[in-house]
Amino acid sequence: MTKEEVIHVMGTPDSTAAPGGGMELLRYELASTVAQAEYHITQEYYVRLVGGRVESYGRMGDFNSTKNPTMNYNVNENIQSH
Numbered sequence: 001m002t003k004e005e006v007i008h009v010m011g012t013p014d015s016t017a018a019p020g021g022g023m024e025l026l027r028y029e030l031a032s033t034v035a036q037a038e039y040h041i042t043q044e045y046y047v048r049l050v051g052g053r054v055e056s057y058g059r060m061g062d063f064n065s066t067k068n069p070t071m072n073y074n075v076n077e078n079i080q081s082h
Helices: 003-010 035-039 075-080
Strands: 015-020 023-030 043-050 052-058
Touching: 003 023, 023 075
Parallel strands: none
Antiparallel strands: 015 023, 023 043, 043 052
16 A cells, blocks of 8 residues: 555554655554543554555554564454444
């Protein structure tokens, strides 16, 4: 996905950062349930773009770890399931 496609699906990020090397991070604060949203209980999720395209996504601890990459937070599945 491109940055524009991510923003179309996820909305405007809560913040962005460009640490260099063609990398950009889009930060979203998301609630897992309606009840959490009502009480403003959110978690930070990130979309990491490299060269303008999604390279990875999930919570910060999901990046650069030994976790199975298929276990990362899936933007498309989350949006489509709600």
